[in-house]
Amino acid sequence: MPPAPFIPRAAFPPLDSLPRSYYLGHHAAGLSKMRSILSQIDMVIECRDYRIPLTSRNPMFEDALAGKERLVVYTKRDLGSGGSKEDIEKRHSLLRTYHSPSPVLFSDHKSPRDIRLLLSHLRAASVARLNLTGSHLMVVGMPNVGKSSLLNALRQVSLNKGKAAHTGAQPGITRKIGTGVKIIDAEEDGGGSAVYLLDTPGVFIPYVPDASAMLKLALCGSVKDNVIPPFTLADYLLYHLNLHSPELYATYCSPTNDIATLLDAAAKKTGRLMKGGEADWEGTAMWMIQRWRNGFLGRFCLDEVSESALVAYGEAREVAPRSVNQMRKVGKEVLREKSRARRSNAGGG
Numbered sequence: 001m002p003p004a005p006f007i008p009r010a011a012f013p014p015l016d017s018l019p020r021s022y023y024l025g026h027h028a029a030g031l032s033k034m035r036s037i038l039s040q041i042d043m044v045i046e047c048r049d050y051r052i053p054l055t056s057r058n059p060m061f062e063d064a065l066a067g068k069e070r071l072v073v074y075t076k077r078d079l080g081s082g083g084s085k086e087d088i089e090k091r092h093s094l095l096r097t098y099h100s101p102s103p104v105l106f107s108d109h110k111s112p113r114d115i116r117l118l119l120s121h122l123r124a125a126s127v128a129r130l131n132l133t134g135s136h137l138m139v140v141g142m143p144n145v146g147k148s149s150l151l152n153a154l155r156q157v158s159l160n161k162g163k164a165a166h167t168g169a170q171p172g173i174t175r176k177i178g179t180g181v182k183i184i185d186a187e188e189d190g191g192g193s194a195v196y197l198l199d200t201p202g203v204f205i206p207y208v209p210d211a212s213a214m215l216k217l218a219l220c221g222s223v224k225d226n227v228i229p230p231f232t233l234a235d236y237l238l239y240h241l242n243l244h245s246p247e248l249y250a251t252y253c254s255p256t257n258d259i260a261t262l263l264d265a266a267a268k269k270t271g272r273l274m275k276g277g278e279a280d281w282e283g284t285a286m287w288m289i290q291r292w293r294n295g296f297l298g299r300f301c302l303d304e305v306s307e308s309a310l311v312a313y314g315e316a317r318e319v320a321p322r323s324v325n326q327m328r329k330v331g332k333e334v335l336r337e338k339s340r341a342r343r344s345n346a347g348g349g
């Protein structure tokens with residue numbers, strides 16, 4: 001008798017005890033500073049992660065930076081662009097319509113073509129502004145979405161200059177708003193004034209109401225890796241790998257819905273063993289998550305981008321202003337709670 005076909009999990013088990021916040025002091029301070037300098041800014045570039053186009057939206061930006069010319073850039077395009085050309089074009093077209101009238105661009109920071117397209121958009125917008133003192137732009141987005149990498153890439157391709165901003169694989173590398181960095185030189189004969197870009201710290205959402213959204217954000221690196229246990233995150237990754245193709249981990253084991261089986265097999269194969277020969281689950285889970293983040297374990301989106309998903313998302317957005325206020329309240333409470341805990345730790349120890 002042939003073996004029964006493998007059936008992936010249709011849903012990830014609910015995790016009520018999962019942390020739902022990663023709102024830090026420098027996030028709140030960064031957002032407040034952005035608000036205070038907004039009048040000096042001509043355009044906001046809002047970065048979102050291509051793998052989670054809906055989940056990486058931070059409604060607080062829309063609230064705090066409302067009324068400014070806005071460009072949406074989907075970063076890390078290369079990490080989510082598996083699938084057919086038609087599928088990718090359909091996804092892009094849906095996202096463009098969804099954000100209209102704000103323009104939308106997709107970028108891989110290592111693709112000179114993507115960066116040149118972005119530069120020509122920024123140059124055209126700057127020419128239209130007729131601003132003799134130069135255009136001043138600000139890049140915003142969730143932690144680790146790729147803001148500083150984008151700034152460096154724009155500067156490198158446009159001016160052939162080295163890194164101006166620190167980047168890293170963990171969130172929170174940029175913690176303060178510095179000064180604008182030139183990314184486009186002024187051109188003579190009315191060709192446009194110089195363009196400066198201001199990097200900002202990533203800002204997380206004070207409270208993520210949906211556990212699966214928290215898992216997606218953590219898997220994409222918006223949350224520090226000690227917030228969600230690596231075993232849970234690897235299990236969530238396995239859930240998505242199975243929805244795409246169990247072939248993605250075929251070098252380690254046959255299709256499975258059991259993360260322990262996959263971690264045991266991968267640990268054995270890669271030598272991630274502890275004393276006594278037992279598999280190092282935590283180390284192997286982290287290694288597997290990094291492999292996916294670097295594009296070596298499938299390149300796919302975690303958010304579904306379809307007409308119906310966008311309609312459902314748009315309906316949820318209708319209530320956004322109220323939720324933003326609620327989120328702010330929860331965010332403040334989270335910060336208060338943290339400082340209370342710090343004080344009582346200091347007092348007790």
Ligand SMILES: Nc1nc2c(ncn2[C@@H]2O[C@H](COP(=O)(O)OP(=O)(O)OP(=O)(O)O)[C@@H](O)[C@H]2O)c(=O)[nH]1
Pocket residue numbers: 075076077078079107108109110141142143144145146147148149150166167168169170171172173174175200201202203
């Ligand atoms: N594959 C790929 N990786 C990217 C891309 N853009 C950024 N990265 C990587 O993503 C990680 C985070 O990039 P950063 O530019 O530091 O992110 P950030 O948004 O400035 O982070 P914060 O400091 O938390 O605000 C780094 O490891 C980058 O190399 C991209 O387009 N493709």
